[in-house]
Amino acid sequence: MPWYLELLRAVAGTILIFSGVAVIAAMFGVLLERKISAWIQSRLGPKHVGPQGLLQTLADTLKLLQKENIVPRRADPVIFASAVIVVPLAALLDYVVIPFGTTRAGPLIFRDLNIGVLYFAATSALVVVGILMAGWGSNNKYALLGGLRSAAQMVSYEIPMGLALITVALLAGSLSTVTIVNAQAGLWNIVSQPVAFLIFLVAATAEVNRTPFDLVEAESELVAGYFSEYTGMRFALFQLGEYGEMFAMAAMAVTLFLGGWRGPILPPVLWFVIKLYALIFVFMWVRWTFPRFRIDQLLGFSWKVLIPVALLNLVVTAFFVVVAHR
Amino acid sequence: MLLDWGYVAVFAIVGAGMVALPLLIIWLISPRSSYPQKFETYESGVPAIGQAWSQFNVRYYLFSLIFVVFDVEIIYLYPWAVAARSQGALAFYELLVFLVILTLGLVYAWRKGALEWV
Amino acid sequence: MTGEALAFYVLAALTLASGLVVVTSPNIVHSAVALVPSFLGVTGLYVLLNAEFLAGIQILIYAGAITVLILFVIMLTEGGTGMRARQRNEQGPIGAAVAAAMAVLLITVATHTAWPRGAGTLPAYTTAAIGRSFLGANILVFEGTSIVLLVSLIGAIIIARKEE
Numbered sequence: 001m002p003w004y005l006e007l008l009r010a011v012a013g014t015i016l017i018f019s020g021v022a023v024i025a026a027m028f029g030v031l032l033e034r035k036i037s038a039w040i041q042s043r044l045g046p047k048h049v050g051p052q053g054l055l056q057t058l059a060d061t062l063k064l065l066q067k068e069n070i071v072p073r074r075a076d077p078v079i080f081a082s083a084v085i086v087v088p089l090a091a092l093l094d095y096v097v098i099p100f101g102t103t104r105a106g107p108l109i110f111r112d113l114n115i116g117v118l119y120f121a122a123t124s125a126l127v128v129v130g131i132l133m134a135g136w137g138s139n140n141k142y143a144l145l146g147g148l149r150s151a152a153q154m155v156s157y158e159i160p161m162g163l164a165l166i167t168v169a170l171l172a173g174s175l176s177t178v179t180i181v182n183a184q185a186g187l188w189n190i191v192s193q194p195v196a197f198l199i200f201l202v203a204a205t206a207e208v209n210r211t212p213f214d215l216v217e218a219e220s221e222l223v224a225g226y227f228s229e230y231t232g233m234r235f236a237l238f239q240l241g242e243y244g245e246m247f248a249m250a251a252m253a254v255t256l257f258l259g260g261w262r263g264p265i266l267p268p269v270l271w272f273v274i275k276l277y278a279l280i281f282v283f284m285w286v287r288w289t290f291p292r293f294r295i296d297q298l299l300g301f302s303w304k305v306l307i308p309v310a311l312l313n314l315v316v317t318a319f320f321v322v323v324a325h326r
Numbered sequence: 327m328l329l330d331w332g333y334v335a336v337f338a339i340v341g342a343g344m345v346a347l348p349l350l351i352i353w354l355i356s357p358r359s360s361y362p363q364k365f366e367t368y369e370s371g372v373p374a375i376g377q378a379w380s381q382f383n384v385r386y387y388l389f390s391l392i393f394v395v396f397d398v399e400i401i402y403l404y405p406w407a408v409a410a411r412s413q414g415a416l417a418f419y420e421l422l423v424f425l426v427i428l429t430l431g432l433v434y435a436w437r438k439g440a441l442e443w444v
Numbered sequence: 445m446t447g448e449a450l451a452f453y454v455l456a457a458l459t460l461a462s463g464l465v466v467v468t469s470p471n472i473v474h475s476a477v478a479l480v481p482s483f484l485g486v487t488g489l490y491v492l493l494n495a496e497f498l499a500g501i502q503i504l505i506y507a508g509a510i511t512v513l514i515l516f517v518i519m520l521t522e523g524g525t526g527m528r529a530r531q532r533n534e535q536g537p538i539g540a541a542v543a544a545a546m547a548v549l550l551i552t553v554a555t556h557t558a559w560p561r562g563a564g565t566l567p568a569y570t571t572a573a574i575g576r577s578f579l580g581a582n583i584l585v586f587e588g589t590s591i592v593l594l595v596s597l598i599g600a601i602i603i604a605r606k607e608e
Contacts, residue, residue, distance in 0.1 A: 003447065006329065010336035017337075018344045065352055079477060081349075088345050089338065096334055111333045114569055118404055118500040125508025129480060132515045136473060148386055148519060151512060155393045158508075162400040170407040175571055233352045237345060296443030299389065303441045307396075307432065311425055314403075322410055322418045327568075328448065331491040331499070335451075386520060388604050390513045395597045397509045401501050402578075402589055409575025417579050420586060427590040431597040440601045 013110050017095050025247040026240045027057040033284055040288045064236045080137035084234045086130030088241035093123040094248035097177050101261040101269030107178045108261075108269065116177040117165045120252055121158070124207060127245060128154045134238070149295055154207050156302040161203035163310035164196040167317050168256045177252075181260030188259040195313045197257045199306055201282070204249035206298065208242060210283065212290040213298050250279040388440050399428050452492055459485030476514045483507040497571040 031046065031054065038045035046056040097116035099109040113119050128151050135147015169175050171192065172183035180189075190197045206213040254260060254275045261268035293301065402424070410417040435441055462482035469475045483506040490499040567573040578586045 010333045011340050014337045014340040018341060085342055085345050089341050092341055096337055111330045113330050115496050115500040115571060122500055122503035125504055129511050133477060136519055152386055152389045155390055159396045166403045166407045170410055173411045175408060233348045299443050318418050318421050323415050384604055386516050390516045391600050394509045394513055395593050397505055399593055405571050405575035406578055408572050409579055413579040423587055424590045427594050431594045434598055435601055438601055
């Protein structure tokens with residue numbers, strides 16, 4: 001294909017994914033969160049805006065667009081502004097390697113990178129830099145403290161997540177997400193790797209700063225953590241980053257452990273969406289069920305429990321893959 | 327393969343533009359009314375006390391340091407995992423030695439209290 | 445100009461410009477944050493050299509871990525609270541002369557040496573090739589790295605805890 005067509009295809013794909021994530025992850029995700037939290041707490045969620053409250057987040061976004069843009073006086077304007085772009089961008093970069101389904105032309109993925117899983121871990125690491133920038137750029141004690149703690153937490157949980165990814169890559173013999181999905185043709189990885197699945201889910205919850213690991217942004221704790229000083233649309237962009245990252249983690253879990261788009265009868269994309277929302281429901285259910293960990297508890301949990309378990313799981317898996325199957 | 331990464335580069339650039347789009351919109355249409363109190367940093371409604379940071383906490387640094395070491399460890403495991411299937415028992419024993427040595431490091435950090443937060 | 449050459453120049457410009465910001469910015473947090481585009485530029489250069497795995501590692505370790513480490517250190521010390529440091533001193537002209545001499549030397553060596561070409565072609569999937577070399581020829585490198593990491597971990601903990 002000539003280069004301008006490739007460029008057009010890339011741009012179109014990017015706009016599609018961004019809009020898709022903005023609508024499905026941010027808008028519906030926030031609404032779903034409010035509805036699920038409401039049902040768990042025996043009340044109804046938003047109901048008035050649009051049918052059954054479906055347009056609630058759209059209304060909120062339009063409202064936030066009109067809010068005043070306040071930059072605190074001694075804040076560092078360059079870093080304050082760049083952080084708003086880095087966090088959602090890093091979260092959305094995750095979506096490059098996620099296969100949403102398959103068509104007769106091939107898998108429905110933005111680009112099947114050879115190092116897909118490694119790329120996913122790398123872009124998750126980029127979010128941490130954005131959070132540190134946000135916490136610093138606000139020139140606010142709470143924001144800085146929240147940013148530092150959030151960074152320490154995310155960084156501590158990247159190791160168990162990486163180990164879980166490595167275990168799955170070991171089973172499939174490749175880092176490409178499409179290959180990993182195809183390797184699950186016989187058996188989903190959740191059956192052969194339940195421990196890695198649980199580790200991945202726990203680490204993903206911590207990476208996205210959700211309860212029970214949301215100490216750094218809980219309302220009763222540090223105001224709003226690293227984005228305390230961000231008003232209006234900037235706040236919405238951080239939320240987009242957070243919900244986008246959560247959906248990306250869930251999508252990656254579906255790809256790695258639940259067989260991606262594989263399933264009988266129904267079209268592959270539909271299977272993917274069903275599994276994705278099943279995991280999203282689990283994430284939200286966990287959020288509204290468990291109390292939150294203290295910072296020392298959650299860091300200790302990662303280093304002293306999750307990492308040893310993940311290492312042991314890797315060794316046992318390696319034993320079965322490499323030795324017992326010869 | 328180069329084309330793949332070209333796509334990723336386009337994704338990053340166009341993506342940055344799309345994320346910056348709402349910021350452009352608010353810069354154009356948001357109301358502006360400045361009075362000094364609005365630009366004070368937020369501290370539960372009371373005037374901010376002191377500088378933004380006042381205490382050296384080595385534990386943040388220790389966590390990120392240990393994280394870097396373990397991150398480098400797991401990047402060695404990525405290519406190992408991809409090629410391990412084809413090599414049999416040798417791969418397993420190699421992994422075992424590698425992980426035992428690194429686990430010694432984790433145990434050392436644990437015993438020396440580097441993994442404690444308080 | 446082919447696409448690759450264009451990409452090379454753009455990435456090199458990005459890397460060098462960010463590097464310039466890192467070195468000359470009076471605000472140390474700006475310096476640290478400007479490292480990220482520099483690292484991303486190097487990532488692109490690795491991709492142009494067909495070293496995909498290395499590119500992934502570059503983002504993961506450098507932009508993701510080292511930058512975080514540097515930012516932690518900066519934010520934990522008082523120097524980050526808006527202190528503006530002068531980045532120039534009296535030895536500017538001498539430094540520039542030495543840098544120019546080095547540049548001339550390096551460019552002359554680089555263009556006048558007959559670089560030997562390696563035999564064979566690059567494998568299509570570099571990660572698997574690296575993995576196989578870890579399990580084959582470079583097995584001691586693999587194990588030796590774990591010892592290096594252990595030593596660095598112990599050393600870092602000793603030094604950091606002595607400061608308390």
